[in-house]
Amino acid sequence: MANPPSFYETPAPPGLKGIKAWLLTHDHKRLGLMYLWAILFWFVIALCVGFLLRIELATMGPTIMSARVYNSAFTLHGVIMIFLFIIPAIPAIFGNFFLPIQLGTDDVFFPRLNLLSWYLYMLGGMLAIVSLFSSGGFPDTGWTFYVPFSVGTKHNVPMTVFAAFILGMSSMLTGLNFITTVHRKRDPKMGWMQIPLFTWSLYATAWVQLLATPVISITLLLVIVERVFQVGLFDPAKGGDPILYQHLFWMYSHPAVYVMILPGMGVISEVIPTFSRKAIFGYKAIVVSSMGIAIAGSLVWAHHMYTSGMSDTAVFVFSLLTFLVAIPTAVKVFSWVSTLYKASIEMTPPLLLSLVFIYLFSVGGLTGLVLGAAGPDIHVHDTHFVVAHFHFTMFGGTGFAFFAALHYWWPKMFGILYNFRVAYIATTLTTVGFMFHYVPMFILGLQGMPRRYYDYLPQYAQGNMLAAVGGVLLFFGVMLMLANLMLSFRQRKTASANPWGGCTLEWTVPSPPPLHNFVTEPVIKDYPYDFSDVIAQIETEAKVEQGKPD
Amino acid sequence: MKHQDDQTGIRIGMWLFLYTEIILFGGLFVLYAVYFHDYPKEFAEGGKELNRIIGSLNTCILLISSFTVAASITAIRQECKRLSLALLAISFGCGLLFLINKYFEWGHKFAHGIYPNAPELINGPPGRNIFFGLYYVITGLHGLHVIIGMTLLAISFVLIWQNSVTGQRYAFLENSGLYWHLVDLIWIFVFPLFYLVL
Amino acid sequence: MKENEQHILSYKTLALVLAALLVLTGLTIGVSYVHMGILNVPIALAIASTKVSFVLLYFMHLKFEGRAIKISFLCTICFLAIMISFTFWDVAYR
Structure with a gap:
């Protein structure tokens, strides 16, 4: 069957040529790819900054940068990684590309708004770059912009804060678009319990994006207002309460960690059943736990503030509530592992990355309990233990889910396959580097080494050296992984429509998909993870192979 | 189904946007609640310093403008273009009136040395500074929303004039109306919280 | 699409809602002069919530x-x- 022209050959709206076909497009797939390149750009920059930070900490005293540069560098690393990479990464790239296809429709509900979100994202990124070189230099406050320091420092806080504000708007509008799309553009034959889990996770995420992001918008606006007009709303000398800033900040930023991790969990929920050739264990439980995480995640923000002078009652209540989040999270982990049990597993790079995800994320989650419990938190608060914990969840979790998504959907997005061998090597290198990089930080943290410090005492030298070695491995592992994907453009090993044997709707359309995604009317299965067709096809192929005349 | 025809979907999108606006102001109301709890006396005294008459007048103005916007949607749907235009013009005028009142109210306060970071506020009791700080931030952000809402009403006016918005296709007018009502909603809470605290 | 056929509110309903809103505004101003100690704030907020509900349900036709x-x-x-x-x-x- 001759494939219809792919979306690369058909601009939307029609008639646009060259670069305009990209910059003015309404096509969710093109927008997804435009996000992909922009986000990868930021990821690599922030990765390099993180690498330099680790090199700086490798030995005591000044190594490669001054203390002042170090303060700006860790802020830069945090701001880029959080606002320009992790929050938009999976929803904006893979959500844009695959959410409409998984719902059996041709685009998101508001295509032009989608384009606007992309421009807002780019504008936010531009402002971040400009604030690097403008008067005062990049903020040295850390990505949390805590008052009173963020109001008092001479560095250029307002512009960076405004960049984060714009990026928040972009994220909010993406969420708005996804919710409306799920409600109104879903294939009419598709019921709520027939929606693939990746789309479900994006739906839950979108609600958090929508309801939590305005809180950070107003908080960041207040920082600007404070700097310009000096009203004193957070200034104790003028009657204000600085802890309220932290309340407002974490009211968004704690739910935001679920904006970061939920789509990653969605990716894993797609990859695991596909390579297990088996219906996912507990489909409904995963759906409910996604919504459960979104809800429970909105109730626990103040667990970031145990040592900031909050009332003891609040410490007690928020510590208790924090443990609630562990329940839906554990439901997911158990469901993935149960799916793998007695499955006919086929090893591929995305599956390997997903397995690493489960392991690293579980460690991240369990160390989160140490921090969530008020008692031990007093000991490890603001130490390297926290740094290790959130890198285990955010990098080991979302980061690896992002890599898994890249490897899983790469053939669908570009119609080409990459080199598996190199992908395995890169994954292994990254994982080993990751462990050497972050496990020493847990120990350093327990021994009392604070985070965000430029220098340290001699007793921490060994751990920091080890972490630096791990950092080097990690850095080159990730670089190798990305290089392998880039090289696939030169090898051009064509991928079929369904190279993995997946059974959600995106695998029923050509790779890369045509402009309107579906050539024929999509067939909605009663259950999205029904692998009987895929297995039947594999068996026929095997029979043909066996029956071949020798 | 072409989604341009899916009015329900467009309305859902608009409502989702309104939620973000509600939460945006919600952040400020968190601050209000906490500081009111901390400084009940200063807030009551500060409330007495605000001009209750202008506040009440502005409340009525916004309520009436909300009514005229809602009525203008009814009018356009019954294909009464001129009535719809007239009602929109009244709403726009009400918005303008509101801003003028606000201008005089703020100007009056400024003249008495009550403005953000003014020596009179900073050297006075901390609760009073916070009350007026919040007053300026919340009414300022609200005023900004009034201006955005008026812009949307003006665009709707032009679109009706050009027959781009008609009894069949009125999503833009409806969404502008929803936005305008939201501005009204916020004010309904701002009014008793600032002008009538006791 | 049947569900797109939206309810049209009559001018009379809208006017009645406006009247109710103005009356409630008067009420909330009047009540603010009466000292009821701790009850003042809840009453003011209750009236505001009633007004907001009217605006939401009718002007913003949330009811429909x-x-x-x-x-x-x-x-x-x-x-x-x-x-x-x-x-x-x-x-x-x-």
């Missing part, structure tokens, strides 16, 4: 919307309530 909008609106209000009330775990017990 589908389930999706109604439920999600309530969720938003719940989230707002959580934002304010949970902060008081801290503030009220300091």
Whole structure:
């Protein structure tokens, strides 16, 4: 069957040529790819900054940068990684590309708004770059912009804060678009319990994006207002309460960690059943736990503030509530592992990355309990233990889910396959580097080494050296992984429509998909993870192979 | 189904946007609640310093403008273009009136040395500074929303004039109306919280 | 699409709502002159909430919307309530 022209050959709206076909497009797939390149750009920059930070900490005293540069560098690393990479990464790239296809429709509900979100994202990124070189230099406050320091420092806080504000708007509008799309553009034959889990996770995420992001918008606006007009709303000398800033900040930023991790969990929920050739264990439980995480995640923000002078009652209540989040999270982990049990597993790079995800994320989650419990938190608060914990969840979790998504959907997005061998090597290198990089930080943290410090005492030298070695491995592992994907453009090993044997709707359309995604009317299965067709096809192929005349 | 025809979907999108606006102001109301709890006396005294008459007048103005916007949607749907235009013009005028009142109210306060970071506020009791700080931030952000809402009403006016918005296709007018009502909603809470605290 | 056929509100209904809103505004101003100690704030907020409900239900025709909008609106209000009330775990017990 001759494939219809792919979306690369058909601009939307029609008639646009060259670069305009990209910059003015309404096509969710093109927008997804435009996000992909922009986000990868930021990821690599922030990765390099993180690498330099680790090199700086490798030995005591000044190594490669001054203390002042170090303060700006860790802020830069945090701001880029959080606002320009992790929050938009999976929803904006893979959500844009695959959410409409998984719902059996041709685009998101508001295509032009989608384009606007992309421009807002780019504008936010531009402002971040400009604030690097403008008067005062990049903020040295850390990505949390805590008052009173963020109001008092001479560095250029307002512009960076405004960049984060714009990026928040972009994220909010993406969420708005996804919710409306799920409600109104879903294939009419598709019921709520027939929606693939990746789309479900994006739906839950979108609600958090929508309801939590305005809180950070107003908080960041207040920082600007404070700097310009000096009203004193957070200034104790003028009657204000600085802890309220932290309340407002974490009211968004704690739910935001679920904006970061939920789509990653969605990716894993797609990859695991596909390579297990088996219906996912507990489909409904995963759906409910996604919504459960979104809800429970909105109730626990103040667990970031145990040592900031909050009332003891609040410490007690928020510590208790924090443990609630562990329940839906554990439901997911158990469901993935149960799916793998007695499955006919086929090893591929995305599956390997997903397995690493489960392991690293579980460690991240369990160390989160140490921090969530008020008692031990007093000991490890603001130490390297926290740094290790959130890198285990955010990098080991979302980061690896992002890599898994890249490897899983790469053939669908570009119609080409990459080199598996190199992908395995890169994954292994990254994982080993990751462990050497972050496990020493847990120990350093327990021994009392604070985070965000430029220098340290001699007793921490060994751990920091080890972490630096791990950092080097990690850095080159990730670089190798990305290089392998880039090289696939030169090898051009064509991928079929369904190279993995997946059974959600995106695998029923050509790779890369045509402009309107579906050539024929999509067939909605009663259950999205029904692998009987895929297995039947594999068996026929095997029979043909066996029956071949020798 | 072409989604341009899916009015329900467009309305859902608009409502989702309104939620973000509600939460945006919600952040400020968190601050209000906490500081009111901390400084009940200063807030009551500060409330007495605000001009209750202008506040009440502005409340009525916004309520009436909300009514005229809602009525203008009814009018356009019954294909009464001129009535719809007239009602929109009244709403726009009400918005303008509101801003003028606000201008005089703020100007009056400024003249008495009550403005953000003014020596009179900073050297006075901390609760009073916070009350007026919040007053300026919340009414300022609200005023900004009034201006955005008026812009949307003006665009709707032009679109009706050009027959781009008609009894069949009125999503833009409806969404502008929803936005305008939201501005009204916020004010309904701002009014008793600032002008009538006791 | 049947569900797109939206209810048209009559001028009379709208005018009645406006009248109710203006009366409530008068009431809230009047009540503010009466000292009731601790009850003043709850009463002022109750009246404001009633007014807001009128605007929402009729002017913004929430009354005639589908389930999706109604439920999600309530969720938003719940989230707002959580934002304010949970902060008081801290503030009220300091």
